[in-house]
Amino acid sequence: MAKDDPQTLCERLFSTFLGPLVVGGTMLPGKLFGGKGALSIGNHRQPSDVDLLSRSELTRVRVARKLAPIDTLDQAPSGNEWALAACLHDLVQSTHPGFDALFRRSGPKRILDVIEKTLERIPPPASVGDALSRHTWFSRMFELARTDIDLQWWTGSERFLGTEPPRRLTAWPELRRVSETRTPRPLMDLPSSGSAVDVQRFTMVTAAFLEKTPLTDLATVTRSAPVFLWTRESLALAATQGGRTMVGRALGLLSQRAVDTALGRATKQLFAAKAVRALFVAVDLLRDRALMAASARLVGKDEPEPLAIGPEQNDAAFAIGAGALVASHWIAQTGGGFNEAERRAILHVLAPAAQSAAAREVKALLG
């Protein structure tokens, strides 16, 4: 069988998968790319659909501007981004119901193996800008959803997974008492809905994919699966000032309680593993979040409301308490760039959280 040349692969990947992933619309994944195909596209490859490319750039800039004040991005994906897009394409295709058939059930496993090996060949982002660029391509990966249709008529029923039912089944809807139930299935629900792929393995490969785009990993920290864990790449991003700022802004767009829960859970695991250097990075992020929360309470108020957490020992309380404790120490030692009145007010706001049971637990863990 003749192999497609890289430009053909690039055109197909962009028009059917990557473009719709960015700007929305119908995503129609096709033939699998495999590891060789994913890596063969390479740098400086640009699709010919200039209109879609331009619209995707506009959308990406809009995504980027939520996190950083930039106006331009590279219009076409880099080689690594093409490879990541191909991996995500294959990851989605691994959930295709067509594999749930005789002689085909091993297909998803093989696909996931190849994806894992391909991801190992893709380096982590080389800079904060690179991380941001990857995020603009894949920020909506958990938004892609397949619409499953349950169709019932007077004599029977049938389920259509990601396809439209034929007209003959929906004809004369009143006479034949046709009822149609549409259920959207997001990415992480696809393995459990008519697919032959192993859910656990699919989740692991998805987590491996997220390692390659750490800003997306952190910007979707509240997702149910794969559960957020601190990785080398996400810690590396959060360790830089610019990266931490962007992460802070990305987390600011989410539900704060859910963010605190996710970060608290992940940071606890670092404590458990006694990963000291990684802890410093994670705790710095929690400190910044605590300072942001305290500063927000100071605006326009003479008597700001203290940052109180309940007596419960959950992950969110852990994150808030750890952040408040470290922030209080940091302000006491360095001043933090605040004037005397601000310092006093921030310490007043942080005091209840910094003296909570969760903070005491953190203090004990820090030794």
Added chain:
Amino acid sequence: MLERIALHQTRLRTPGLGLEGKGVALGAKGLVLLPSLDRLVAWLSVYTREHSLEDLMPSLVIEIVQSKLGTKEITLSFAAESSDRMDRVAETARLVGGFTFTGTSRHFVQYRDAAAPFGYDATQLISTDAPLVLYHDRFTQVYATEKEVGLRSLLLRLMPHVDPSTVEDGGPRFIVAEQGLGPALIHYFVRSRVEGEVAVGEWPPESAFDEGPVRRYVMRIPDLPKRMRPLMARTPGLTTFLPAGPGVAVEMGYRHPVALRACPVFDPNGLVLIRGRGDEPWTLEKMPQMGDLRAFARVELRSEGGADVLKASATRLPEPVRVPLRVVPSPAPWRNVTATWIPPQQLSLLRRIAYALPHQTILRTQVALTERGAFLRSNQGIEAIPLGTFFVEIHPNLYIPAGYDVTPAVAPEVLYRALGASASQVLFINTAAHAIAVEESAFSPLETALLEAQAWEPLVAEEIHRALEEAPVDLKLEPLGVFALSQVQPPAQPEEPQPGVPQLPPGTQPPR
């Protein structure tokens, strides 16, 4: 010989000396004794810097006096009138080393000073026929008058000081050109559009060998352009003078030691031109008739080959001579930029910028939408909307592009009339000299246009809506096909181990 006058003293010995209202001893005259001519000039220079000599002039007499010992000194006498005037004169005299006296005819006593606030009186008068006897606490001296010195002649004899800074002074100027240079200079001024007047002055021949009177052109230039000042200062044959008072001017590059403006000794109807380098002044007893420079511009006649007059061959009205209107770039600064013409291609930008415009700008801007684009007008200036071609209103309802001018340079009223537009039309002339008329009624407030959502406005909302919407990512599936896994192959192994890829930041290697 002198004694101080005490408070409430009423009797004085010096003849002609009395007590004025303040109790100060004062005669009918005041007198300043100055040791030399340069001190006199210094006194005049200092006094005229702050005060005018106008009130002193009727009674001012400058004389050279000689003492019995033969020393010559200078006296300056004037009507005393009041102790205020005497105080001013005495103060200036003290500064330049002179002595001030007061008296009436012959005997003059020292004027008051800090030691004697009410003045002095002579205890013993000298019996003499000399015309002037001065009593001072340090000396008593008898003087004979040698000769009188006229202030005007003194001022004319004083040589001006070199002062190059006057070249840069603004204001009117007199330019005296030698006879041969006059016409060329007049032509130069006319060509350079320098306004002024010109007269021809006649001076008697400097020696018997001269053929006749010396004629020079005298020009009065109200505002000589800055670029011409060095030329006028350095060109031989041209002498430039700066007016220093009514009827007197001093050569440019020099300054007279006395403020001539304070010395009303020159006839305002005449002209005295004081020259530097020790040259004698040029004097015109009566300013000759001056004519406009343009009247003396070079005149050229047609060749005599043609007819003198071309007679009209018919009695009907001749066809008007018309030249096409041109719009040319102009270096003049932009003024009254109150309109802009936005072509259709830039309307999308106007839509976008409309959201950023402040309320006041929207409020006072009017817009007319045509097939050639949008015309915006604002009486307060249109610069707040940085789009399109800016227009300047040169006449009510007549606009030309900013930075351009129309040629031939006819008056805006003439141009407006020639375009023949009605009063209800607003005319825009573009850079190609093509005029476009827009009905006045077509202009509506921009605010209303935005609110009423005219034909082009809904496009804004639609575009923005389309640009901002995020369509859901709808995954559709197609059949996998027969050889679905044919391309699913792991990547080729790298030929050599890849070098370490930079991390964020370098060195952060947390355990996983």
